[in-house]
Structures are given as structure tokens and as C-alpha cells.
Amino acid sequence: MGERSALLEGLRAYRLIAGMWMRSSMTYRTSFVVTVVGNLLVTGLDFVGILLMFSQVDSLGGWSLPEIAFLYGLSVTAFGIADLVLGSMDVLGARMRDGSFDILLVRPAPVLAQVGADRFALRRLGRITQGAVVLGWALVSVDVDWSAPKALLVPVMVVSGAAIFSAVFVAGAAFQIFAQDAAEVQNAFTYGGTTLLQYPPSVFGKDLVRGVTFMLPLAFVNWVPAAYVLGRPYPIELPRWAVFASPLVAVACCVLAGMAWRVGLRSYRSTGS
Amino acid sequence: MGSGRLYLAVAAGGFRRYATYRAATVAGVFTNTAFGVILVYTYLALWDEKPHLGGYDQAQAVTYVWLGQCLYATLAIQGGGAEKDLMERIRTGEIAVDLYRPADLQLWWLAGDVGRALFQMLGRGVVPFTFGAVFFPMALPTSVTPWAAFVVTLLLAAVVSFALRYLVALSVFWLMDGMGVNQVLMITGIFFSGMVLPLNAFPGLLGDIVRVLPWAAQIQMPADVLMGETDPLGAFAFQAAWAVALLAAGRLLQSAATRRVVVQGG
Numbered sequence: 001m002g003e004r005s006a007l008l009e010g011l012r013a014y015r016l017i018a019g020m021w022m023r024s025s026m027t028y029r030t031s032f033v034v035t036v037v038g039n040l041l042v043t044g045l046d047f048v049g050i051l052l053m054f055s056q057v058d059s060l061g062g063w064s065l066p067e068i069a070f071l072y073g074l075s076v077t078a079f080g081i082a083d084l085v086l087g088s089m090d091v092l093g094a095r096m097r098d099g100s101f102d103i104l105l106v107r108p109a110p111v112l113a114q115v116g117a118d119r120f121a122l123r124r125l126g127r128i129t130q131g132a133v134v135l136g137w138a139l140v141s142v143d144v145d146w147s148a149p150k151a152l153l154v155p156v157m158v159v160s161g162a163a164i165f166s167a168v169f170v171a172g173a174a175f176q177i178f179a180q181d182a183a184e185v186q187n188a189f190t191y192g193g194t195t196l197l198q199y200p201p202s203v204f205g206k207d208l209v210r211g212v213t214f215m216l217p218l219a220f221v222n223w224v225p226a227a228y229v230l231g232r233p234y235p236i237e238l239p240r241w242a243v244f245a246s247p248l249v250a251v252a253c254c255v256l257a258g259m260a261w262r263v264g265l266r267s268y269r270s271t272g273s
Numbered sequence: 274m275g276s277g278r279l280y281l282a283v284a285a286g287g288f289r290r291y292a293t294y295r296a297a298t299v300a301g302v303f304t305n306t307a308f309g310v311i312l313v314y315t316y317l318a319l320w321d322e323k324p325h326l327g328g329y330d331q332a333q334a335v336t337y338v339w340l341g342q343c344l345y346a347t348l349a350i351q352g353g354g355a356e357k358d359l360m361e362r363i364r365t366g367e368i369a370v371d372l373y374r375p376a377d378l379q380l381w382w383l384a385g386d387v388g389r390a391l392f393q394m395l396g397r398g399v400v401p402f403t404f405g406a407v408f409f410p411m412a413l414p415t416s417v418t419p420w421a422a423f424v425v426t427l428l429l430a431a432v433v434s435f436a437l438r439y440l441v442a443l444s445v446f447w448l449m450d451g452m453g454v455n456q457v458l459m460i461t462g463i464f465f466s467g468m469v470l471p472l473n474a475f476p477g478l479l480g481d482i483v484r485v486l487p488w489a490a491q492i493q494m495p496a497d498v499l500m501g502e503t504d505p506l507g508a509f510a511f512q513a514a515w516a517v518a519l520l521a522a523g524r525l526l527q528s529a530a531t532r533r534v535v536v537q538g539g
Binding site for chain 2: 031034035038039041042045046048049052053055056057058059060061179180181182183184185187188189192195196199202203204205208
């Protein structure tokens with residue numbers, strides 16, 4: 001009962017803070033439109049890179065352009081949602097350094113909701129839009145014999161993927177409490193993670209694939225289920241049910257990240273200036 | 274003589290300032306290494322599919338990746354060097370203090386940025402590059418001459434990189450806010466420097482165009498000089514020409530800005 005009301009309270013606080021930041025960014029409409037377009041372009045560069053590669057070759061690691069676009073669209077859309085919801089968490093280290101994190105601690109609202117909604121930026125819709133467009137193109141161009149489970153897996157991947165990336169953001173925030181200046185390490189897992197997943201697993205070394213399957217289970221954002229949808233072999237041996245395991249993995253990641261966040265918050269020491 | 278020492282002191286200050294953030298440097302090394310690993314695998318797959326793409330073999334493509342990671346922060350490819358501070362100073366009006374100093378504005382900021390670049394290179398660039406050389410096959414020269422030529426191209430690359438960013442930063446005199454131009458700087462920097470794909474692997478006309486733009490002086494030229502893919506003297510000339518042109522443009526814009534624009538204040 002208590003857990004439940006805390007969750008509702010957190011969501012309410014998140015909505016209020018995010019709404020405030022939205023209104024503030026809408027004050028400068030031109031600037032807002034420009035930054036959305038800019039965001040779309042910046043995040044689209046990765047795909048331009050892939051298109052440039054495919055202007056020279058017909059396949060990469062044995063995968064065709066529509067198949068890679070499928071991976072790309074899933075990875076970017078899922079990451080984009082997590083980035084929209086929790087993307088400001090990488091300024092947490094700066095907040096702790098200048099002491100403004102303490103203000104969040106004394107406010108009567110869950111800290112995670114406050115940190116997540118901090119500087120909420122609708123311009124991040126640019127990334128989601130761009131990812132969704134590529135995903136849409138991929139869905140109509142891939143050569144797949146669609147069945148009900150395969151079709152169902154597409155939205156499941158987007159939602160579970162967003163949850164897995166969100167867990168990475170929260171775990172990263174917890175890590176920043178211990179290593180304040182080292183906020184950039186988080187980028188290797190967030191931005192690095194989404195970049196990695198844009199390419200087929202067959203491109204990478206088996207050890208790396210094993211690492212992102214079993215240790216930091218980013219592979220469940222798209223690689224494992226997408227390999228099944230596309231009828232491609234996954235480079236390492238996995239049980240049959242693993243292709244449907246993304247929601248479970250997402251829940252487990254979120255629980256672990258939540259625990260890490262609580263431990264981090266409890267051991268926080270203010271700079272005291 | 275005396276002014277030479279002044280700029281040396283400014284450069285040393287730039288070096289020391291960035292050297293202060295040790296944890297951030299270590300974090301940067303980690304991130305650059307992680308991205309390097311991801312890129313290396315994708316490039317290996319690409320070159321596997323099409324050997325000798327852009328005249329590189331696999332080892333050269335791998336070398337290019339790690340050089341790119343090494344120079345990413347060094348040359349502030351996506352921004353974040355001296356121009357960031359300069360923009361902020363123009364926005365707040367503190368630039369007035371800089372204009373009062375008995376020193377040349379452009380040289381002052383160049384010196385600081387070169388100091389920063391040197392630290393980023395040693396503190397942040399060398400480790401990922403060495404990691405790459407240890408764990409992946411790379412095409413590195415064994416004689417002294419290419420390495421010496423490489424050092425010269427790096428210096429020139431740092432000047433071109435600064436000159437570009439200085440030019441962009443001055444636009445804030447008119448725009449008052451650097452957010453939009455910063456984004457442009459980031460997009461152009463990443464794409465035209467060849468962080469997405471080496472410029473020699475760009476197809477057709479697009480390839481011909483990107484290889485003569487100033488960004489080509491940043492990663493492509495040093496990489497080609499290091500691996501003996503181009504004549505060093507030609508590379509020096511290309512880089513120096515862009516450095517001079519961009520620095521001169523910066524001077525022109527600077528004088529226009531300081532004559533016409535009213536400094537922000539309050």
C-alpha cells in the first residue's frame with residue numbers, strides 16, 4: 001500500500017516538474033523548433049553513416065540494409081524514449097558538485113522523480129521520431145514471413161528496450177553519486193550501448209556478445225528478439241524461450257537499478273559548501 | 274620575446290586547467306576506448322566485405338578508428354574546447370575584460386586551446402590509442418620520419434580546429450546565444466571530420482567535396498600522413514592553407530564584432 005502511493009506520488013511529481021520545463025521551453029518557440037530539428041539531424045548522423053557504408057557494400061556481417069535498419073530503428077527508438085524520460089540524469093554529477101543536489105533532497109517529492117524530470121526536454125522527441133521513421137521503413141522493407149508472435153515482438157522490444165535503457169540511466173546516476181566527476185563513464189553504456197545495438201551481433205567478437213547478453217543484458221533490447229524475427233542465427237547458444245525474455249530482463253534490470261539507486265542515495269555525502 | 278612568454282603561460286594555464294579533472298579524464302579514456310572497440314568491429318566487417326575500401330587495408334582502417342578516438346577530445350571534434358568559454362564570455366559580457374588585456378584576443382584563445390589540446394592528447398588520447406595497438410592489428414610506421422611528420426600535422430590540425438571554432442564562437446556577438454551554432458558545430462564536426470566514416474571511404478562526388486573541406490585537416494590528414502598514404506608536404510600545405518584562411522577570417526570577423534557590437538552588460 002505504502003509502495004503504491006509512493007509510486008503515484010513520484011509520477012505526479014514527475015508530471016508537474018516535466019510540465020514546468022515544457023512550458024519554459026515553449027516560451028521560445030523558434031528556438032524550440034530549431035533544437036528539435038537539430039536533435040533529429042545529430043541523431044540521424046549514425047544512420048547516414050550506415051547508408052554511406054551501404055553505398056559501398058551490399059551487406060554488413062551478412063545482414064542487409066533493411067535488416068540493419070530494423071536493428072537501428074529499435075535501438076534508437078527505445079533509447080530515445082529512455083532519454084526523453086530520464087535523459088537529464090547525466091547532469092547529476094554537476095548538481096552534486098555545485099551543491100544544488102541537496103535542494104532536491106529536502107523537497108517533499110521522491111528524488112528519483114525530481115532528478116528524472118530535471119531539465120525535461122521535449123526536443124528529445126527528435127531522436128524518437130528519427131528512430132521511428134527508420135523502424136517504419138525497415139518494417140515495410142525487410143523480407144520477413146510475419147506471424148503473430150513476430151509482429152507482437154516489435155512493440156514488446158520497443159517498450160522493454162526503453163525500460164532496459166532507463167535502468168542503465170538510473171544505475172548510471174547511482175554510480176555518479178560515488179564517482180561524481182566520472183559522469184562520462186555512463187556515456188559508454190548509454191550512447192555506446194545504443195550505437196552497439198545498431199549493428200548486427202555477427203559483426204562483434206563472441207566475448208563482447210556474451211558480455212552484452214549475460215552481464216549487461218543490452219542484447220535483449222533488440223539483438224536476441226530481432227534475430228528471431230529476422231530468422232537470423234544468434235552468434236551464441238541461447239535457450240529457445242530467450243527470444244521472448246525481454247520483458248522479464250527489463251523488469252529485473254529496473255529492480256536492480258532501483259536498488260542501486262537507493263544504496264547510492266543513502267550513502268550520499270554533501271559537498272557541504 | 275616577452276609576448277611569446279605570455280602566450281606560453283596562457284597555454285600552460287590551459288593545460289593545467291584540464292589536468293585538474295583527473296576522474297573526468299579517466300572516465301573519458303574509458304568511454305573513448307569503449308567506442309573505439311565498437312567502431313573497430315563495424316569497420317572490420319565493412320572492410321571484410323570490401324577490402325581496400327578507400328585505399329585502406331584492414332589494419333589501416335583499425336588505425337584510423339583509434340586515431341579518431343585519440344583526437345576526438347584533443348581537437349574538440351564536436352566542440353567543447355576554448356570556443357565554449359569564449360561564447361559564454363561574449364554572452365555574459367565578460368569579453369570586455371578580454372578586450373582590455375594588452376594581448377591579442379585570437380592568439381590568447383589559441384594559446385589556451387593548444388594547451389588544452391596537448392593535455393587532452395596526453396591524458397585522454399594516448400591510452401585508447403595504445404589499447405588499440407595492443408589488442409588489434411594496426412598499421413604503424415617503424416621509422417622516425419613518418420612519426421615526426423605526424424607531429425607536425427597534429428599541430429596544424431589543432432590550429433585549423435581552433436580557427437574553425439573561434440569563427441563559430443564569434444557569431445555569438447550577433448546571435449547572443451550559442452545553442453544553435455553549437456549544434457551546427459557538433460553535426461559538421463562529427464560528419465565532415467570523418468568520425469562517422471573515414472573521408473576516403475565516402476562515395477563519389479560527396480567524397481571529393483568532403484576531402485577538400487577544412488575538417489579534412491583534422492583526422493584524415495594526420496591519419497594519412499602517419500600511415501604514409503599521402504605526401505606529408507602536400508598535407509602540410511593543405512592544412513596550413515586552411516589554417517591561414519580561417520584565422521584570417523576570424524580576424525576580420527573579430528574586428529567587425531569589436532567595432533560594431535555593443536558588449537552585453539548589466
